[in-house]
Amino acid sequence: MKSDSPAAPRQPGSGSAFPALPETLTAAATRIEFDAGERLFRIGAKPAAMFCVLAGEVRLTRTSSTGGEVILQRTRHGFLAEASMEASRYHCDAVAAEPATVWRFPLVTFRRSLEEDATFRAGWVAHLSRELRRARAQCERLTLRSAAARVLHFIESEGRNGVVTLTQSRKAWAAELGLSHEALYRTLAALETAGTISVQGKTICQSRRSGRPP
Amino acid sequence: MKSDSPAAPRQPGSGSAFPALPETLTAAATRIEFDAGERLFRIGAKPAAMFCVLAGEVRLTRTSSTGGEVILQRTRHGFLAEASMEASRYHCDAVAAEPATVWRFPLVTFRRSLEEDATFRAGWVAHLSRELRRARAQCERLTLRSAAARVLHFIESEGRNGVVTLTQSRKAWAAELGLSHEALYRTLAALETAGTISVQGKTICQSRRSGRPP
């Protein structure tokens, strides 16, 4: 673990998935590099900071008494364990699944910013609402049986007007859709052949014809 | 649609999945009964209220230009479209999938309560955080391939110390796990035979032996 002190804390991708952060908060933030396997926090510990992943992957896990390990959240970009702000103890472990770059915000400062800065507060509520909307849509998508249905659901719920531009590799997209990457490639090929969608690089849009997949 | 005016607005299941609501808000609330198929709001309309489902099922859907309909959220108990508070227009339709009882809170009052009542504000943030945590755990669960793995994940993430008490029928639970009810029944039976879990009515707990399912 290697941490750079405050220095030049540019806002992490403003305008995108992150709420705008007030000066007070960014000034108190620390950028930390975690090696794969390193722990951000441990279950039972008292939350002292809020974390935001910039690169790599951090996982929240819980290990049962019988030894089974369960993944509660995988984060590659954005805040994690937002609920820890309300909790007196962590209810899970956080581990870097691969080398990760993370913003660390002292929880005291974070809480004070929320109380004192109405704009930030609104931004945080908006952030939570947006993430919740996305997660719920994702859940609905994952309950769809067929690969084709999931792809179309993704396009219609995450895209604009039937057009999506992927921000990730297809392999990663397959994982997000809960499919093997082979299944996704085959499904995309089949949908294109059927004329349901058209694929151009990372841009995918659904065509005029064809109502819904069986 | 049949709406009772303010009258005796008990708090919807306080202590459970709902945040505590201030007097000002409950006083302005309306209880509404929707028939199956009735619409709570329409895409493009300006949000004027926040809704909370008490009974029945309300769905948020979006219909694409090519006619495909996509479910973004199904709600049987709790708030829906929390992000509509931030939006100037609805981005989806809300329809009662079956006869539903709903609380309606004027958005103006809701916003003012959030601004003026610090306790309610904290409660709302906590509510959003909790729901987000649950939704994300649900997503992770649904990406698990095998039925057994999903059941165990549910027990370990939603249960207390390896024990869960279901609040719904198994058929409904199966739907939540993204399984057919037959698959769930068979999986439960298999897990019990294997000695991995023990089932007693609506209470399920995992036993000592057996590490993880293959």
Place this chain on the structure above:
DNA sequence: CGTACTTTTGAATCGCATCAAATCTGGTGG
């Protein structure tokens, strides 16, 4: 120019969905 990763296609297998049907359950009304 080599290495690591993604993309793509093939073939075999298996788990879950699906269709069917019987039993059990709680709740209703006579």
Place this chain on the structure above:
DNA sequence: CCACCAGATTTGATGCGATTCAAAAGTACG
């Protein structure tokens, strides 16, 4: 209290679609 009904629970048989294992071709990057 019992007959009765709607829904949940359970078990069986079958087929499909996605996973899995394999391997080749394409691509990015140092």
